[in-house]
Amino acid sequence: MRVAAIALLGAAITTCAASPLPHRAADVPKGFISLLNGRDLTGWHGRGHVDPRSVWALSATAQEAQRAKDRPEFEKHWRVEDGALVNDGEGPYATTDREFRDVELRLEYRTVAKADSGVYLRGNPQVQIWDTTEAGGKWDRGAQFGSGGLFNNSPGAPGKDPLVKADRPFGQWNSLRIVQVGERTWVWLNEQPVVDGARMENFWDRALPLWPKGPIQLQTHGGEIRWRNIMARDIEWDEGRRLLESRDREGFQPVFNGKDWTGWAGPVDNYEIVDGTIKCKPEQGGTIFTKKEYGDFAARLEIRLPPGGNNGLAIRYPGDGDTAYVGMCEIQTLDNDDPQYAALDRRQYHGSIYGMIPAARGYLRPVGEWNFEEVTVTGSRIAVELNGTRIVDGDVSKVTEFMDNKEHPGKDRTSGHFGFAGHNDPVAYRNVSIREIR
Secondary structure (H helix, E strand, O other): OOHHHHHHHHHHHOOOOOOOOOOOHHHOOOOOEEOOOOOOOOOEEEEOOOOHHHHHOOOHHHHHHHHHHHHHHHHHHEEEEOOEEEEOOOOOEEEEEEEEOOEEEEEEEEEOOOOEEEEEEOOEEEEEEEOOOHHHOOHHHOHHHOOOOEOOOOOOOOOOOOOOOOOOOOOOOEEEEEEEEOOEEEEEEOOEEEEEEEEOOOOOOOOOOOOOOEEEEEEEEOOOEEEEEEEEEEOOHHHHHHHHHHOOOOOOEEOOOOOOOOOEEOOHHHEEEEOOEEEEOOOOEEEEEEEEEEOOEEEEEEEEOOOOOEEEEEEEEOOOOOHHHHOOEEEEEEOOOOHHHOOOOHHHOOOOEOOOEOOOOOOOOOOOOEEEEEEEEEOOEEEEEEOOEEEEEEEHHHOOOOHHHOOOHHHHOOOEEEEEEEEOOOOEEEEEEEEEOO
């Protein structure tokens, strides 16, 4: 996506996106809450560079006790002055008492030479802020590219380095705007887009996706930094889904017209089309599939689960048989939280490569809400992204242990149909599109 297109996307997220940041609490835009009252440190506590799981493992009482213990050191290095949150360059990081899921965060900051800072999202580092001059001494780490990047992403990963250098000179205030849906992160520095929907990697365990929620932290070390007009708003499910759908759409072509079964085959009589959605009829099932076959591809679609809903995505399906075994695989579609599924094998939950590779749990929307899912198949590797978070990234050619010791002879298929494997429940799909990867 070109920079101009990113700017248009940013303006579309919220009607007040392009307006300048306010300087008084009364100017907080509709939908936002101020995270700083301009008088004291209410709503904040001190926390260092620690894996948030170590905090979540504590009881609520133990967490409060730890905050109280850390309070003197926090107040030693942080203060509110002239309506701004000020840090002297030392001490723990300012951490919100509240935890956030999908969020839009706005703030202004002003820093000094040699300072190094950043914004942790969900307790995870970080949107980088630093001295970008050669004299700052960090060009060996990429400071010359500017602030705003996802500094702790892997080398070469999208978002690690900002798209443009947008820092203002020392002594001037910089405006920072961050939007995060799942792991997908957008950053604007001084109204210029510097990160375009890149995944924020989980610094604490790169084998895991970023957790669904966590605190915002303001990291500081090396020099004074001031923060003001710190505000946030929750991004609701429908808005987040629309934002994910708008990202990198080039090449995706609809494979379902929302009206009839043109381009589809299989037991379509066991399904119905309702308000532009494909829905499996109750107590019916079987695998319906595109007439066209695909090799490497990415599929995008929306999924709505009823209570206890069970279905699946057929990947490289030969057109007959159980796609979980004779196809490359079945990507499970399931209401994970229904009591009847409490004792399933981990390789059976939503997003899993059925019977072979388990998906991370905790990223489905509540039953009845639409989920946005993207499945990317390249060679023998499959990645599944649910509501902006990658929950599977695995290579089926390397799987040697199968659920119930039942092998999957179709896992090495290099092409086949895409479809839906119904299992008697009225699971609904809509806005199904595929991009071929050549």
